[in-house]
Amino acid sequence: MKQLFTELTKLTVTSILVVSLYACGGAEERKIKYLEKGKAYLAEKNYKKAKVEIKNVLQIDPKFAEAYFLLGKVEESKMELIKAIGNYQKAIELNPELNQAKINTARIYVIAGTDHTIKEAMRLLDEVKKTEPENIEASLIAATLEYKVGSKEKATKSLELIVDKDITLVDGALLLANIYIKNKQYDKAKSLLIKSSENNPKDIKIRMRLAELYANGLKDAVSSERVLKELVEIDPENFTLTVALSGFYARTDQIDKAEVILKNAIKQDDDDVRRYLMLIELLASRKGTNIAERELLKAIDSKPELYSLRFSLIKFYNSIGRASEAKAVLKQIIGEKGFDVEGTKARNELARILLNEGDKLGASVYLKEVITEYPSNNDALLLSGKISLANQDPVSAINGLRTVVKNNPKNSEAALLLAKAHEINAESSLAEEVLKRSIESNPVNDITHANYARYLVSKGRIDEAVNVVDKAMVYFKESYDLLSIKLKIAGSQGKKLEVQSILDLMEVADSSKADVNLIKGKIQLSKGNMDKAIEEFEKAFEKSVDKFKPLELIVKTYVYNKQNNKALTRLQKQLEINPNDAVSNQLLGQVYLSQNKVNDARAKFKIAIQDSSSWMVPYSSLASTYISEKDFEKAVEVYQNAITKMLNKSTAQIQLAGLYELQKDFVKAMEIYKQILVDNPTNKLAANNYASLLLDHGNQSDYVKALDLSESFEKNQQSALQDTLAWAYAKTGKNAKAVEILKPIVEKSPKIAVFRYHLGYALYHMGDKAAAKSHLEIAASSEQEFVGRDEATKLLKSI
Incomplete structure (x- = not known):
């Protein structure tokens, strides 16, 4: 028995050993199999499947450097560059001799272009050259880096040698x-x-x-x-190439060929909405919006289940200024789809349109519905953040926008808005950090670089801004946004030749933009070249959806040069197309006013109001004609009419309140500001104006109320708002706090008399009469009109 037991034991041990060896071999075989499949999928650009197979490898061998390297390649191919770097760094950590991971990481770092990433790229390339001095990829990246931050001539010669070699x-x-x-x-x-x-x-x-x-x-x-x-x-299945060929035919006026190509592309994939949209854009620009609309409606009828086509119709209506029809389609989608994906998207889009029209309250209703159902919906949070910023409520904006940026670090718009919110909230370091992280998260997007450069310009750090733009433009040579920043800097530095050169580049980068022609026209105007200025403004008019600005410049150019007849002829040309056109009638009214034809001007402003009842400009123009004659009653009627017609009535309400202030009817003005705040408690302009009236024309209890209204201004960087808060502190006896706020305001704007008066008042009541005297003297001797001048003089005499 003992012998039998011993033999059985030997057999069992041997069997276990064999099974273990077999199992190890099997795991290694599976690992190799998964690895090869992952590589094959990567070569086929099937990144989703490639990632699955490589993850399988890591489940078997969590310390396999090549798998992390391949994961890095997958993420880099998907433009998930932060994730790519993380995987490459893990691969390098596990295998410091894996030079290809170092090369790929250095390439991404060069694209990012920050001082930190450039230093890291240099370090990695130096490590590669120590073991592979002839590595051509490393040499290429080094030459690229040299072109960005070193000698362009030396870099060009290096690149020529590298390309000639391979x-x-x-x-x-x-x-x-x-x-x-x-x-x-x-x-x-x-x-x-x-x-x-x-x-x-x-x-x-x-x-x-x-x-x-x-x-x-x-x-x-x-x-x-x-x-x-x-x-x-x-x-042949690459739609981008089809678009390029179609675009070529469109640019060379071979419209029929372009149309045929796009229609064939739709036949290839009639579920791809991009194809319909490209066709619609072509037809709209070259054959008319009616033909384009018919084509799109026909597509919707044939594929009613494809809601993306309906959203294309909405985009089309928005692009041609038919917002009411776009809203009708969106409401239909909401009715059909509820809170499904399409219904939620429709709510967000409807909110976006309402927000663009100035109807913040209407937009908020739809956004609250979405956020209640889906608290982390990025689109709704982003739009809500915009509303909060418009209402000067940075804290609410920050809370929502942080979620958007966390959910999608590549969202450059959300990052920019979050930075603005931090800036308004007096958190400049956080604002800058957000913009830097945005570049790191999305270095291949020119907008992230442009956002940071604009921030630097706003801080007066011009050299740093130029450095950011120049580095980015190595990769984004035709970036309209980056060029526009260079234009602003060159203009501020008076570099006229450079300005003209940049404008030409911008027009090449995006010939559809009207801004370039507007700027070119203004430059020609400054040189006295009226005909060339008009030519540029006319180009801008053709490109613009909103025709008011270019047509206004055309008309003003004629009027300024005492060619009223040409201005009238140009406007009549538009009125022949549409006699009720609001823009043309508004401008015609302005021309008549310049000729002192007040009644004719009023008639035109009234036509403009009838044609575009939700446009505030003609109401303001009409009211101004009555105000100039001190017929305040009729001016009030105009503003009251506007309030009933405006989607966002606060603009008209604030103008009406200002009219009451002009008449010194402060009670009525305060009633209007109070109503604005009932409708929209975060309206900072109404709160500021209401608080100011309470402080300047109220009693002690009103001062406390004003302080309550203005306390949220403390972190706001607008001097007028901070001055109101400081004045409220002073009026409620908190003079030390008032002085603390007012001193930097006065340093920033030393010539504003009312700021000097408020600081002098606070210092006087703190007992520092010597310091108060200097500020009160400046305020009292100023020619500026401000409430409190008599009090300033009285205090000064008492010192």
């Missing part, structure tokens, strides 16, 4: 070609791109750049068309 390096060829194009060395760029396309026969980016070069630099439309056709043949 023409298959697409990124290198593209960067070098772009440098040539920037320097107008078009033949060199053409030769390089042709050679690169021959050596990278399936690469799309190279051929796209070549097509752009033929079209824009070399003005060779035939060659551009040929290359674009080749691209479509290479990848």
